[in-house]
Amino acid sequence: MTTWRKVGYCLALVAGVSFTASATTYRVTPDAAVGGNGQAWADDGAGNAPVTLTEAIALAANDDVILCKAGEYEKVAGSGNNGEKSSFLVAKPLTIRGGLKGTDDVTLDDVSPVSTFTAPAQQVSIFYVKASAGVNVFENLKLTGVTANSRYYVFSAISKTGAGSIEVRNCQIVNNTCGNDNCAYGEGLNFAGTADSTAVISNCLFAAKVSTSYAKSPGQALRLVTFKEVVLTDCAFVTNGVSFSRGVNYLSGNGAINGVAIYAKDAPIRAKGCTFLANRHTWLDNGATGCVMLEGAGGEGESS
Numbered sequence: 001m002t003t004w005r006k007v008g009y010c011l012a013l014v015a016g017v018s019f020t021a022s023a024t025t026y027r028v029t030p031d032a033a034v035g036g037n038g039q040a041w042a043d044d045g046a047g048n049a050p051v052t053l054t055e056a057i058a059l060a061a062n063d064d065v066i067l068c069k070a071g072e073y074e075k076v077a078g079s080g081n082n083g084e085k086s087s088f089l090v091a092k093p094l095t096i097r098g099g100l101k102g103t104d105d106v107t108l109d110d111v112s113p114v115s116t117f118t119a120p121a122q123q124v125s126i127f128y129v130k131a132s133a134g135v136n137v138f139e140n141l142k143l144t145g146v147t148a149n150s151r152y153y154v155f156s157a158i159s160k161t162g163a164g165s166i167e168v169r170n171c172q173i174v175n176n177t178c179g180n181d182n183c184a185y186g187e188g189l190n191f192a193g194t195a196d197s198t199a200v201i202s203n204c205l206f207a208a209k210v211s212t213s214y215a216k217s218p219g220q221a222l223r224l225v226t227f228k229e230v231v232l233t234d235c236a237f238v239t240n241g242v243s244f245s246r247g248v249n250y251l252s253g254n255g256a257i258n259g260v261a262i263y264a265k266d267a268p269i270r271a272k273g274c275t276f277l278a279n280r281h282t283w284l285d286n287g288a289t290g291c292v293m294l295e296g297a298g299g300e301g302e303s304s
Contacts (some may be wrong), residue, residue: 057090071116075120129159162194229268
């Protein structure tokens with residue numbers, strides 16, 4: 001009887017265990033030739049070589065890790081239609097981590113530990129996240145050059161729609177602009193989630209997200225709609241706003257006077273250690289522009 005009890009107990013333990021395959025890591029470099037497998041930082045002569053980021057995203061499965069060597073990457077022409085046109089469509093939960101030195105999977109570049117991706121003109125986003133579950137992570141990236149002049153779509157460095165959560169760490173979201181009235185918000189990060197989604201944004205710089213037209217919706221650097229919780233930590237918001245001279249009356253009824261840095265609707269924000277500097281409509285002197293605009297569920301913070 002004693003023996004049977006031990007065997008039964010072991011079988012019960014095995015039956016209750018959930019086995020999860022370990023994540024696969026893919027390595028990306030600015031000069032990667034098409035056709036690698038991402039299993040080495042350089043061609044090792046044995047069939048292992050780095051890949052392009054487009055290939056890595058296609059090869060990766062849910063929860064895999066993509067490591068990008070530091071440096072500037074060539075512009076990638078957008079794929080997808082209309083509002084989904086982007087350099088990189090991410091339709092599964094992945095970690096994309098930049099700034100690596102390219103000698104191993106952990107060491108950051110000691111000169112400039114970021115990977116820079118620049119948007120071609122008239123492209124809706126650099127990254128378009130459309131994962132239905134899980135968490136997408138972006139880390140050590142510089143995203144720049146979103147230059148839009150269309151009145152029909154929101155142009156952003158990273159756009160996110162639908163279910164799933166997102167984390168952005170140690171990123172520079174800089175020098176993204178819009179030249180038309182209907183695309184003038186969320187030019188840094190434009191995130192829409194669900195009641196179960198969370199967003200964590202830490203140690204990021206948002207600078208010079210400027211609309212050269214009036215903004216029908218606020219949130220030049222960061223626009224958040226429908227999240228269970230948003231956590232902002234140690235981020236800097238600098239010179240985000242609108243630069244145009246049609247006059248105060250031209251803004252009537254469109255809400256652009258408030259929230260030029262951050263707009264959040266039904267997305268409770270917890271912010272700590274964030275800095276806001278010169279976020280405003282550059283031609284308004286009445287102090288009514290406001291850095292942050294919250295609608296629906298509110299937030300709390302300790303910011304400077």
